[in-house]
Structures are given as structure tokens and as C-alpha cells.
Amino acid sequence: ATECDLPEHRRSPPPIDFSKVDPSKPEELLKMSKKGRTLMVFATVSGDPTEKETEEITGLWQGSLFNANFDIQRFVVGSNRVIFMLRDGSLAWEVKDFLVSQERCIDVTVEGQVFPGKAAKKDDAKYKQQNDVKAKKSKKKSEHKKPDLEGNSASHLKQEL
Structure with a gap:
């Protein structure tokens, strides 16, 4: 054979x-x-x-x-x-x-x-992912309000007052 x-x-x-x-x-x-x-x-x-x-x-x-x-x-x-x-x-x-x-x-x-697999990440981190997305969105909004010229927002606020 x-x-x-x-x-x-x-x-x-x-x-x-x-x-x-x-x-x-x-x-x-x-x-x-x-x-x-x-x-x-x-x-x-x-x-x-x-x-x-x-x-x-x-x-x-x-x-x-x-x-x-x-x-x-x-x-x-x-x-x-x-x-x-x-x-x-x-x-x-x-x-x-x-x-x-x-x-x-x-x-x-x-x-x-x-x-x-792909679905594992979804199931375990479903709640976490939703929160991450919310956090990212809110961060983006606050970033776009005013350009921070000096890179230090505290002194920037003082000047406005």
C-alpha cells in the first residue's frame, strides 16, 4: 500500500x-x-x-x-x-x-x-462600548466650543472674566 x-x-x-x-x-x-x-x-x-x-x-x-x-x-x-x-x-x-x-x-x-470572534467583543463590552461612544461625543463637543490658544484653559478663562 x-x-x-x-x-x-x-x-x-x-x-x-x-x-x-x-x-x-x-x-x-x-x-x-x-x-x-x-x-x-x-x-x-x-x-x-x-x-x-x-x-x-x-x-x-x-x-x-x-x-x-x-x-x-x-x-x-x-x-x-x-x-x-x-x-x-x-x-x-x-x-x-x-x-x-x-x-x-x-x-x-x-x-x-x-x-x-467579532460577536464576543460585542457581548462582553456592549455596555462599555455605548458609554465610550457617549464619552467621545461629549468630548468632541466641548473641544469645539472655543479654540484654546494658550493650551491652558484656566488662564484663558481668567482673561475672559
């Missing part, structure tokens, strides 16, 4: 050329070690979706990835959880980068590492 006929766990891992590995990028090494191996990427969908909604949302994600030439299978494993199975695990990080940028993605798990 040739290597290709063997089940994946029996195949020898792809040879890694360590001279091409950038030690400051451990992900590069992981990518190389996963080349040609099946890898699962887990994703969580925000907003308490039903399984059907999750099916629809993640179907769109899968479609986008498919259009970008990612050979990927999708399995909905809960009302808001989905597994994307990649034939070539070295692409997992690109898939992860795509998924975390999606509006409804809370998090993506690759090889036991959890990466927060």
Missing part, C-alpha cells in the same frame, strides 16, 4: 523544513505540521440561535470559504456550535481569521486555542 492508501493516523507526518520556520511565529510551525491532515475548527454563533439559524449562518460562512477555494465540511453540533472540518489542516488559521471577522461569531477554537 502507498502512503495515500493508509489511514491518516498511520501516514508519516509531512517532513518539516525547520530552516524555513520563523521561531517568532509558532503558528507557522503548527501550519506545517498540519499540512495535508484533517483538522477541526470549532465556531460558536452569537445571539442564542436555533439549530436552523446556526445552519443558515454557518452555511453562508462555508459558502464564502468554499468560494475562496477552501475544501471544508461543516457539521452543526449544537444550537450555536459548528465544526468546520478541513482536509488540509495547514489552512485552519486562515479559516480562523475569516471566521473571527464574521459579525455573528463569538469564538473559534483551533487545536484547543480559543480565539474571540
Whole structure:
């Protein structure tokens, strides 16, 4: 039997050329070690979706990835959880980068590492963000009232009095 006929766990891992590995990028090494191996990427969908909604949302994600030439299978494993199975695990990080940028993605798990998605920031910091926006707006208004010529508003006020 040739290597290709063997089940994946029996195949020898792809040879890694360590001279091409950038030690400051451990992900590069992981990518190389996963080349040609099946890898699962887990994703969580925000907003308490039903399984059907999750099916629809993640179907769109899968479609986008498919259009970008990612050979990927999708399995909905809960009302808001989905597994994307990649034939070539070295692409997992690109898939992860795509998924975390999606509006409804809370998090993506690759090889036991959890990466927060766009929706995670919203849920945790929803209240904080609203306040930040208000604070920014009020600051802007006060900045535009009078140009502060000396850079010291206290002495500026004295002159007006």
C-alpha cells in the first residue's frame, strides 16, 4: 500500500523544513505540521440561535470559504456550535481569521486555542462600548466650543472674566 492508501493516523507526518520556520511565529510551525491532515475548527454563533439559524449562518460562512477555494465540511453540533472540518489542516488559521471577522461569531477554537470572534467583543463590552461612544461625543463637543490658544484653559478663562 502507498502512503495515500493508509489511514491518516498511520501516514508519516509531512517532513518539516525547520530552516524555513520563523521561531517568532509558532503558528507557522503548527501550519506545517498540519499540512495535508484533517483538522477541526470549532465556531460558536452569537445571539442564542436555533439549530436552523446556526445552519443558515454557518452555511453562508462555508459558502464564502468554499468560494475562496477552501475544501471544508461543516457539521452543526449544537444550537450555536459548528465544526468546520478541513482536509488540509495547514489552512485552519486562515479559516480562523475569516471566521473571527464574521459579525455573528463569538469564538473559534483551533487545536484547543480559543480565539474571540467579532460577536464576543460585542457581548462582553456592549455596555462599555455605548458609554465610550457617549464619552467621545461629549468630548468632541466641548473641544469645539472655543479654540484654546494658550493650551491652558484656566488662564484663558481668567482673561475672559
